Amino acid sequence: MAPPQRNNTTRAGRRLNRRSLLAGAAALGAVSALGATTACSRVSSADTENGGDLLERLKAQGTVKLGLAGEQPYSYIDKHGKLTGSSPAIARVIFERLGVAKVQPFPTEFNSLIPGLNSQQFDVVAAGMYITPTRCEQVLFADPEYEMRDAFIVRKGNPKNLNNYQDIAKAGAKMATGTGYAEIAYAEEAGLKESEMLLLPDQLAGLLAVEQGRADVFAGTAVTVRNVVRQTKSRKAEFTEAFTPKLDGKPDLGTGAFAFRKNETRLRDAFNRELHKMKESGELFRIMKPFGFVEEEMTTMTAKERCA
Numbered sequence: 669m670a671p672p673q674r675n676n677t678t679r680a681g682r683r684l685n686r687r688s689l690l691a692g693a694a695a696l697g698a699v700s701a702l703g704a705t706t707a708c709s710r711v712s713s714a715d716t717e718n719g720g721d722l723l724e725r726l727k728a729q730g731t732v733k734l735g736l737a738g739e740q741p742y743s744y745i746d747k748h749g750k751l752t753g754s755s756p757a758i759a760r761v762i763f764e765r766l767g768v769a770k771v772q773p774f775p776t777e778f779n780s781l782i783p784g785l786n787s788q789q790f791d792v793v794a795a796g797m798y799i800t801p802t803r804c805e806q807v808l809f810a811d812p813e814y815e816m817r818d819a820f821i822v823r824k825g826n827p828k829n830l831n832n833y834q835d836i837a838k839a840g841a842k843m844a845t846g847t848g849y850a851e852i853a854y855a856e857e858a859g860l861k862e863s864e865m866l867l868l869p870d871q872l873a874g875l876l877a878v879e880q881g882r883a884d885v886f887a888g889t890a891v892t893v894r895n896v897v898r899q900t901k902s903r904k905a906e907f908t909e910a911f912t913p914k915l916d917g918k919p920d921l922g923t924g925a926f927a928f929r930k931n932e933t934r935l936r937d938a939f940n941r942e943l944h945k946m947k948e949s950g951e952l953f954r955i956m957k958p959f960g961f962v963e964e965e966m967t968t969m970t971a972k973e974r975c976a
Contacts, residue, residue, distance in 0.1 A: 741959035742796030804975035812923035833858035
């Protein structure tokens with residue numbers, strides 16, 4: 669996913685038990701429908717020449733609307749219909765410190781996040797979205813809160829010995845991943861074709877595809893795949909060791925961050941200031957750890973470095 673998680677759309681860029689996970693997916697659909705009916709309440713930004721005035725508008729309104737894509741552990745609706753995930757948890761803390769008391773979810777498909785943001789359906793992308801040069805042309809990223817390697821879901825025992833994308837290509841294995849995920853570009857780097865991949869909505873669908881034999885492997889971010897295997901207590905599948913994929917011939921660690929409209933530099937800068945304080949104090953990792961992140965996945969990289 670990466671994505672997630674955390675996720676590329678081009679080469680240039682790029683719990684519970686199962687019943688509970690599926691219930692969460694159903695809740696996501698219900699909340700998404702609600703979000704669609706309330707889009708008219710979106711907050712626009714009029715001051716486009718001086719860094720935007722969205723932060724002031726959000727303070728006055730008291731609510732910020734978060735665009736999310738329903739991918740664990742980044743942002744999703746749980747089985748009780750509650751907004752959760754690492755990104756909403758971070759957003760609650762930062763926006764409260766910025767004077768915005770409430771966060772409101774706007775679930776959508778991953779590929780709709782940037783168009784939805786730029787059409788003002790919501791105020792910020794809070795979905796662990798990977799920073800890529802292509803996306804940097806479309807949105808304004810905060811500095812990343814994590815960096816992530818990839819991993820696979822495979823059948824128990826990993827019978828085809830699939831540990832990286834080159835292994836998938838050599839074995840002629842059937843690969844699944846999420847729609848719009850960075851893993852598509854990583855796999856193409858190894859010679860795989862997107863047209864031959866099984867593109868699925870999320871990691872739970874990927875786990876089921878592997879268990880049912882419709883795919884040999886599901887590729888996603890390390891935190892995503894290890895979480896879903898552990899949470900479902902799968903007896904038919906396992907996750908592989910994390911590895912660093914390649915893009916354009918170079919090792920590529922995906923970095924996930926919040927995204928804002930291009931003119932909202934004031935809001936992005938204010939968000940970054942609070943984020944940096946949380947990184948320095950260790951608060952950021954304490955918030956993310958319960959969602960399956962490990963300390964090695966924290967990062968000091970900047971959005972400017974990733975957008976270059």
